[in-house]
Amino acid sequence: MIARIPPVRPSRGEQVCSSAPPSPEYPVAFGFPNISLCLIRLPGRFDSGRRVQSRIKSFKFIALIDSSCLARFMLYTLNRAFRQGVCLDQDAVEAFAKKRAASHCGPINKNEIKDSSMRIVPHLLGVTITAALISTPIFAAELTGTLKKIKESGTITLGHRDASIPFSYIADASGVPMGYSHDIQLKIVEAIKKDLDMPDLKVKYNLVTSQTRIPLVQNGTVDVECGSTTNNVERQQQVDFSIGIFEVGTRLLSKKDSSYKDFDDLKGKNVVTTASTTSERILKAMNADKQMGMNVISAKDHGESFQMLESGRAVAFMMDDALLAGEMAKAKKPDDWAVTGTAQSYEIYGCMVRKGDAPFKKAVDDAIVATYKSGDINAIYSKWFMSPVPPKGLNLNFPMSDKLKELIQNPTDKAAEDKKA
Template sequence: MATNTLKPLGLACLLALSLAACGGGDKTAGAAQEGSSAPDQAAAGSTIDKIKKSGTIVLGHRDASIPFSYIADNPNQPIGYAHDLQLKVVEALKKNLNLPDLKVRYNLVTSQNRIPLVVNGTVDLECGSTTNNLERQKQVQFSNNFFVVGTRLLTDKATGIKDYADLKGKTVVTTSGTTSERLLKEYNDKNKAGINVISAKDHGESFLMLQNGRAQAFMMDDVLLAGARAKSADPAKWEIVGTPMSYENYGCMMRKGDAEFQKVVNDTLSEMFKSGEVNKMYAQWFEQPIPPKNVNMEFPMSDKMKEIIANPNDKAADE
């Protein structure tokens, strides 16, 4: 739940058609696109075998899922809460596999291509703002959940919009390929709500449509709305409203049927939950000023979030 713009380095790699051009050093930006000819899981073997053989792990990242996975100052270096979780998995792999020189390659993903790129072997692990649901579990494996959100609305305070019932005759934007897009369209059809639903390619474009008046509300996971608000020129202008239409669990994605790799990821998350390290990380990204504008999201930990820390599980929100 981000644009699919090619990084300059990635474009050079494609033009050169050379693995050497893309190999780079540690933390090189990847540029694989949807439909890449990377091998599927059956051909590649286990993810851990693939990592051992290549000496590299490919991490999927977003460019606008604040504060989970996004680009701030350095276009080749994603940052964020979920990205920090990925890096903890990398550290565990270095130790468990005795690979101190394990390299990290980054691959930008979008709402539309993130699942295909995990399925076809281009991306080994994607921790961003991906909802763990039953439909997606048919295609990919999820880690234990690491976040819980509610689907709500972001709007200009001046509109007077307070809940979904206030949207009749209004235009509401959501991001293409997300759970919110499906939920909003279902709500509109079922209730004959009279909402003009439009979809943008990523969260950044969705918020831009809200800012320039093309839409009167932006529906998405509440924490992502808080991130968009924090990044805006005037955060005080915008408010998050509405009774959550659903609750969503975020999990890290990996290829289906790879229990060995899933265990490494889950063990890493569980250790962070048990030790309390996750609480410090949460405070860093949700309760303190964050890049690029050093705005505090002011998003305290919810009771539902505390529940998944106390009782780790990989259940889908719609299970």
């Protein structure tokens, strides 16, 4: 641990490297108690003028610590929090350290600085170093929006579904959600614990439905919702979406021995779907555009939709193919049912966050990308789509599609219709 000794105190806004002029876009740095934290602004590439919280990983960090009268550069917590390493302009650093530390403990040997740095990039050109001493935990003075709410309350609230098998659902009396999307949500929680240095962060669960999920995110009741929510242009006007977590096609579930194999077979028939979903909109558009005369039944959730199908009140259930596979798996006789029909649309699921909260969205996106890059996503997928799942221990046998593989390889927060454009 670091001894409590007088730190080197660079003046706020002091320019250490003269190769670039001071700019309002170059924010002051953040820090820890007894650490003067210098922030290097890389030239050009990230000059978007956005708030620093939304671009914090575009910076490299230096921690300058006065310990035993030696100015030392240490990665300390920053390496754990940002995994970005340290970039040092050696000449500027040497001049800065000598100037600021001399008044405390005399001149400093260049080798002492060089030896104490954990990684050096010696040819960093055109940088401006702005420094400040902030005696607060990391980012505490700079947090806004959802991150600030989480930090102050000590709790993060996750929105979940009760019957979106295998994405987000409740399988037993404990009331604790589970599923593919929920496991990704837990990865987000773990990342935020590290980012905010809150190992004891509490998790609160809040049940949502197709009708309530967007309002509950908008009004702050739910911090992030990961379930089976399609990212589309219309919803983007109300909330922000993370990078995609799944890609599906909208198809039909019907009796395996029935004559209802595709959408053209449904003219004049009862067809069920879940209210406030993309499938409901597509079915109504089919009636209007093709005069199909279907009686579209809108159930409150996927479980109720399947009950109507299973009881014979509808001849087919339209929904995302992966969700249909989940409903089929929990049927009394799963082998009696089949997912069929030509896909009417391709949808990308994303996690919802409040609109305009760029720092929190970035934290969510970064956690998902890390899950993809580490390969953890493959284990999560296998657990929920290629292995027995609660409550009945049935295996969906739903191999990962080429579209999902592409999404994992090239993450995007675009809606499916944007990708096609």
